[in-house]
Amino acid sequence: MYKVDLNSDIGESFGNYKIGLDEEMIKYITSANIACGFHAGDPIVMQKTIDMAIKYNVAIGAHPGYCDLMGFGRRNMNVTPKEVKAYIIYQLGALMAFAKSRGIKMQHIKPHGAMYNMAAKDRVLAMAIAEAVYEVDKEIILIGLANSEIINAGKAFGLKVCNEVFADRAYNPDGTLVSRNLDGAVIHDADLAIKRVIKIVKEDKVTAINGTDIDVQAQSICVHGDNPKAIEFVNKIRSKLKQEGIVVTSISNFIR
Secondary structure, eight states: OEEEEEEEEOOOBBBBBOOOOHHHHHHTTTTEEOOOOSSSSHHHHHHHHHHHHTTTEEEEEEEEOOOOOTTTTTTTTOOHHHHHHHHHHHHHHHHHHHHHHHHOOOEOOOOOOOHHHHHHHHHHHHHHHHHHHHHHHHTEEEEEETTHHHHHHHHTTTTOOOOOOTTTTTTTEEEOOOOOOSTTBBOOOHHHHHHHHHHHHSSEEEETSSSSSEEEOSSSEEEOSSTTTTHHHHHHHHHHHHHTTTTTOGGGGGGO
């Protein structure tokens, strides 16, 4: 039986600025990646997002990024592995405190934006992230780009890891994501994205931007909530997965 998790990056509003469709998106996902105040989010938003996750029985995880509110954490930053490790520990600690105040545990951690993409290729950076998670809580599942250095680093530290794929992003032939600065990086056709998702889950393959098929493993599918059609998109994906006999459930239910 095929099993897969649906995750989304939420809790990314800040003060009076609202980003995403969290209140609707959370009804369809099984795992929520919650911003921890560095690239987005604030204490009030973090608390509110956790409360929403509890209401809809959605597993929670930290979504730490670079300290880059202006760039929404999507700008590459020249920081040392020691600094990255400290950033991860700091942000993990913040969300863990909110979770503990509500009597729940964090399921996972997924780095955000530039940190995620850089660590997917940079083993030293990936190891710093994995080491931070290992030192804070060895039971937290580390989510990273499928077959990337983040996954390798997590395994090196004996962590539980989760291979992630993206429903609405294009892939390079080497398995990395196409830069958002390039045409075709984001897939807006819901039917095409759903077809790709089914192929990934059932065949462990995705068609790269050059037309070649590459091997990927999908344990969690990320759907973005900052697209105007995001809710229709995730609803269709979930419905199609069910039609195909694929069980949609949080990663803690099948990654041990």
